[in-house]
Amino acid sequence: MNCRGxxxxxxxxxxxxxxxxxxxxxxxxxxxxxxxxxxLGEYEAIVTAxxxxxxxxxxxxxxERVVKAINSQxxxxxxxxxxRYRFTIAGAAFMVTSAAVFFxxxxxxxxxxxxxxxxxDSLMRQSQTAxxxxxxxxxxVSSFPVPEGAIPQQAVDSKSTLRNDSTLRIEEYVLPxxxxxxxxxxxKF
Amino acid sequence: MSNGTNEKGRSRxxxxxxxxxIQSGDEKSFAELVARYQDRLLNFVGRIVTDQExxxxxxxxxxxxxxxxxxxxxxxxxxxxxxxxxxLNLARSELRKRKLRRFLSLDFxxxxxxxxxxxxxxxxxxxxxxxxxxAIDALPEDYRTAFILCDIQRLPYQQxxxxxxVPVGTVKxxxxxxxxxxxxxxxxxxxxxxxLSRGIPQTISLY
Ligand SMILES: [Zn+2]
Numbered sequence: 001m002n003c004r005g006x007x008x009x010x011x012x013x014x015x016x017x018x019x020x021x022x023x024x025x026x027x028x029x030x031x032x033x034x035x036x037x038x039x040l041g042e043y044e045a046i047v048t049a050x051x052x053x054x055x056x057x058x059x060x061x062x063x064e065r066v067v068k069a070i071n072s073q074x075x076x077x078x079x080x081x082x083x084r085y086r087f088t089i090a091g092a093a094f095m096v097t098s099a100a101v102f103f104x105x106x107x108x109x110x111x112x113x114x115x116x117x118x119x120x121d122s123l124m125r126q127s128q129t130a131x132x133x134x135x136x137x138x139x140x141v142s143s144f145p146v147p148e149g150a151i152p153q154q155a156v157d158s159k160s161t162l163r164n165d166s167t168l169r170i171e172e173y174v175l176p177x178x179x180x181x182x183x184x185x186x187x188k189f
Numbered sequence: 190m191s192n193g194t195n196e197k198g199r200s201r202x203x204x205x206x207x208x209x210x211i212q213s214g215d216e217k218s219f220a221e222l223v224a225r226y227q228d229r230l231l232n233f234v235g236r237i238v239t240d241q242e243x244x245x246x247x248x249x250x251x252x253x254x255x256x257x258x259x260x261x262x263x264x265x266x267x268x269x270x271x272x273x274x275x276x277l278n279l280a281r282s283e284l285r286k287r288k289l290r291r292f293l294s295l296d297f298x299x300x301x302x303x304x305x306x307x308x309x310x311x312x313x314x315x316x317x318x319x320x321x322x323x324a325i326d327a328l329p330e331d332y333r334t335a336f337i338l339c340d341i342q343r344l345p346y347q348q349x350x351x352x353x354x355v356p357v358g359t360v361k362x363x364x365x366x367x368x369x370x371x372x373x374x375x376x377x378x379x380x381x382x383x384x385l386s387r388g389i390p391q392t393i394s395l396y
């Protein structure tokens with residue numbers, strides 16, 4: 001084996017990653033070639049020095065910071081959970097009332113499916129004509145048939161957007177947003 | 190294994206068993222995992238991003254991800270492989286962000302500043318260590334990562350291949366290239382490491 005062949009195998013030689021035959025050929029060459037032997041010495045020195053590089057050490061309190069980060073992340077999850085829960089309640093209440101409106105008033109003759117303002121109008125009409133229902137919305141819930149298209153598309157959309165957003169925040173780096181989210185939640189409810 | 194593992198038992202069990210406990214919600218096992226990996230990760234990530242503060246932030250983020258994604262771990266890989274992969278992804282995205290920042294701020298037109306990293310004292314390589322560290326920092330990212338995993342973290346080729354998601358042959362050639370590049374970079378300091386390689390304690394200080 002010539003110097004070129006030996007030189008490109010030195011790395012594998014150090015790592016003991018050569019087949020016995022090739023290893024022997026390299027060893028034989030090294031016995032009489034001063035230049036390759038020196039090169040091997042340089043490689044070995046680098047590997048040894050890398051292994052002996054002084055270890056970096058963490059600043060004090062690292063574990064505590066990790067634990068704290070995880071705890072406040074958990075709290076944020078709870079806050080977001082409560083936020084979603086409340087929103088779901090609010091959304092459900094809204095759907096129930098809008099559905100109730102249709103039950104009491106009947107679906108408008110015009111196209112219902114996409115008109116949020118149509119629903120709002122009905123709600124306003126209903127709030128004037130059926131005060132009993134608003135006082136006890138829960139009474140009409142259980143066996144109530146929801147007419148097709150009674151749930152305003154916009155309400156469904158905004159709800160799903162919020163849910164995606166919250167999930168995203170949990171999975172991403174939540175911590176810096178925690179206080180902000182908490183404030184928003186406290187402010188809104 | 191149940192959640193009732195005591196401290197002594199916990200420190201003796203394998204990484205995989207520890208991971209099982211973490212997946213079942215055992216918080217003390219998670220603390221044990223942090224203790225097992227924090228230094229290894231610092232010496233891995235710290236040498237990729239070459240800045241202690243950023244490295245600690247990234248390791249904290251690594252542990253948060255481990256905690257949040259504990260159920261995505263499957264025992265077909267070593268726990269360490271999974272952890273190194275998460276840490277490496279974070280370190281790489283940090284490097285990409287830096288590159289972009291440098292580009293946007295036109296800093297790339299300036300000479301790259303020397304970045305110092307804490308904790309470089311003591312040991313036989315006192316003279317060589319700072320020079321070697323700088324030379325490692327200056328390697329292209331692919332070669333640097335392979336070199337760190339092989340020669341500093343002392344991982345086998347196969348595991349490095351799994352972490353980097355490249356064939357073993359690629360790992361070998363990157364390590365070979367990295368060592369050759371380091372040798373070239375260290376040429377001006379040849380006497381020092383040549384003496385080192387022969388086990389002669391050297392006293393020359395370059396700083
Ligand atoms: Zn030769």
